[in-house]
Amino acid sequence: MSNELLFGLYVFVLAGFLGYQVISKVPPLLHTPLMSGTNAISGISLVGSLVAAGADYNTLSTVLGFVAVTCATINTVGGFMITDRMLRMFRKRRPPAAVGPR
Amino acid sequence: MSNELLFGLYVFVLAGFLGYQVISKVPPLLHTPLMSGTNAISGISLVGSLVAAGADYNTLSTVLGFVAVTCATINTVGGFMITDRMLRMFRKRRPPAAVGPR
């Protein structure tokens, strides 16, 4: 089986486990920022789009690439900005202990 | 830079993060089993030793390989067995809640 696929598998599996571990530590308090945050990260498909839009394959590819770049950019820029806007709002009063068992 | 190294880096970094996440969830109660458990896992160097001992490069390599296989086997077999012996001993009485905040 091809190396490409193989390495991809290793990376995918490890990242999957890592995701599970990290995400399950996020408290309900921050679930909405989590959603918009992962949403921003998913904008990483931008890197694929850039090649499509920038490589001079043929017009169709380029146009599709352009649309893809636009969509992906909306996600990343929008996602990170709105997540930041949300997280800015979270303030606390008493020491974290008061938040109760974690 | 060579693909080998590159993929290795990806895997190493991801596994490192994963290790951090997973280990930091292990309660003090199980720190000794954790030590002997990782000890058993570190016996994975066995896979390296096997090739050294089994590939007919030259006598020195083979002998070194043999010693390595022995040492690594001591770790894995011993490690997993003793960890199991330890974990068998952990019993509980009241519902986990009684263990207090986690």
Added chain:
Amino acid sequence: MDPSLIPLAYLVASVCFVLTLQALSSPRHARRGNLLGAFGMLVAVVGTLLHTEIVRFEWIVAGLIVGSLIGASMAIWIPMTKMPERIALSHSFGGLAAALVGVSEYVHRGAGVDRFTMGALSLEVFLGFLTFTGSLMAFGKLQGLVTGRPVTYRGQNAINVALFAGALVLLGLVVAEPGRSALFYLMGALGFAVGILAVVPIGGADMPVVISLLNSYAGLAAAATGFALGNYVLIIAGALDGTSGFLLSMKMSQAMNRSFANVLFGAFGTAPEEAGAAGGGAPVHVNLATVEDAVGVLEAAQSLIVVPGYGMAVSQAQHATHELAQALEARGVRVRYAVHPVAGRMPGHMNVLLAEANVPYDQIYDLDQINDEFARTDAVLVVGANDVVNPAARDNPGSPIYGMPVFNVDQAQAVLVLKRSMNPGFSGIENELFVRPNTLMVLGDAKQTLRDLAAGLKGTRRLAHG
């Protein structure tokens, strides 16, 4: 610069993304983590531009500018109450992007691609389009552009399953012979259709589950892209998104005590009519209370728990809620907020709104933290919540939401419920709470009612202190 740096840039980006999610484990560093994520994205983009195949930049620049403008303006002007809609919408963008990259890749490489790459491409395109239309439907249902009620017809699930199976068959054929472009596009079209048809039968308030699930599909699509392009940051980011979306939808289903299957194929929310009938229409002996009555209750209370729900979002009453709470705290009342995991229309929905209104997050408690406190509390203020405070979920095995963990507000001394009418909530079933003797219903838009209550309290401040 040296293109061989690209994979390193991607590694850096991946690490940043992981740290972003790690930082979300507490509100303290979450914001820094988010900025780090943005930085990582920048690194990834700059790295990509080193790519030797990239020869012309006008389209790229154009796309980046247009996208940034749209994204930024959405981010700045969208009200917090519209967050679910916003997320649904951008998932659809993400899906579309992935799908289009796949198509353009196929157009470019043509029949030349090897089997494995072809499989990845096909998955990418199928999941991409599915996410695209599915998320748009979800958006429509949340916005009310499409009816929030489940749209059902005979053999619906059968049809959907058939379409899905069909897509898989096509996938197999295309992989077997990558040249068959017609089949490839047909498969994309099927993804397009499945996205719509699979979401149509799902009730409006189940959209959060759908959205999270589509989030994980989008993640898988991204990962597939990564496999197709041999791009590891795509695989990593995709895997992270995938697990995130999946875990969230799991948690939601659990918090509603419903199986995935039930959420996706149960057409939940069609029940109301019958349920309503069972409930015998509008319930009797309701304590309809005036603002004055309610003010009286609040004055008498030493401790108060506020239970916000979807209604608070609808009437944008979060600020009014906090103002009332502060007025009461000024009178020495202990005020706490109880937020149910599925209150509102997305996970953490209420937390964000309360945070927007400057409610400190350590004044907000989870279900398990506070549920025993209600019995020891003088008054509960239910602001536009309904299902999450429905005792039937606890007591009445016949109820559609039986078994869903709910707040025991009915155990408090007095319960004030602010809503506009006696209508049921999302689940469409009657709420016994509203006819309990210790419940006072204060009908009207939540924001207005809260303002009136605050005013009423002011009026009586002197009395209270004198």
Added chain:
Amino acid sequence: MDPSLIPLAYLVASVCFVLTLQALSSPRHARRGNLLGAFGMLVAVVGTLLHTEIVRFEWIVAGLIVGSLIGASMAIWIPMTKMPERIALSHSFGGLAAALVGVSEYVHRGAGVDRFTMGALSLEVFLGFLTFTGSLMAFGKLQGLVTGRPVTYRGQNAINVALFAGALVLLGLVVAEPGRSALFYLMGALGFAVGILAVVPIGGADMPVVISLLNSYAGLAAAATGFALGNYVLIIAGALDGTSGFLLSMKMSQAMNRSFANVLFGAFGTAPEEAGAAGGGAPVHVNLATVEDAVGVLEAAQSLIVVPGYGMAVSQAQHATHELAQALEARGVRVRYAVHPVAGRMPGHMNVLLAEANVPYDQIYDLDQINDEFARTDAVLVVGANDVVNPAARDNPGSPIYGMPVFNVDQAQAVLVLKRSMNPGFSGIENELFVRPNTLMVLGDAKQTLRDLAAGLKGTRRLAHG
């Protein structure tokens, strides 16, 4: 079979290892996880045997048999109290194995290896030998084969640093020109030496920190092997071990309120003489108590907290402790166990011993869980603990262990301390607790004393119940 299956087998093994560590997050599934890990190891080994280069099996089989016999017999017959020694020993085996693989790889490939591989090999050999000798030293110190006292001489740290730097220089040279085998072996020898010299100056009771740290080195060595052989399961397992060892040693240092540097270069444990002098030799007004006095205290108590320490391990008193506790519980006394993060000689040391004596783990409490309870407790039974109950750490800024979080046992009504003498504990400093008015010192081997106490209680059972 098909050798291209090897990487898949390794992937399966990696997943198993991750699950093993995940399962350790609770005692419930930990055991199953461990078995899964063993299974993963089996898969990895079988997979490796598909390797085309493996042509002769006699040495392999021999090694596997010998190793299994030694490993198994150690695992079966070693007493739980010897766990730290056992782990130190097997770390040294691990280090040796890694180093030898590196050497044999070098012998085989000779000057032909490329730079990158050479770097990995060198790291592997250096860290391997360092771990080998370092762990052996640690083992010796724990066993008492080597003096547990820090061995120090002028310019010691300077010398060690110099050796380490030298090794790095050699590494650079070898990588620059892989042919220089002499330098390569010299570097290995340096690792050998550094391992010994770096551990010599560290006190016996700091060995746990050293062991964990060496554990993480062993992990890095394994990872390096993985880089050299392009073997990903080695990289993954290495990374997991590395982080585990590192995190544990961090936690220990924190629990002792000491920096890494202090542990590694502080020669901690040389202090006793001066400290002893400062304390004015053996302290005065000690309440030396007879077993009868102690029995009286236990009879009067309604609640008791047991604080085990290294001494319980030394005298193997865990069973006697549990028997006494049960006798008291039979009389209606509430008994809890308080285990300090660094009680004993390795993390979780006391937990394992108590588990061996069938003490249910939910009767055992961490520092932060129980430290406020002492003030509300009638009696505390200190079984061979010393430093972890030394009030000086809390009150006396001059003390070497000042700032280390300790149990507030001195706040209890009465404190029974079981130890053999007035000698200090590992840290070598006097313990004010022993001269407090509410402290009773019951000198003698812990196990014997506990037996006597139990007997004493039996004698008075009738009274107590009548």
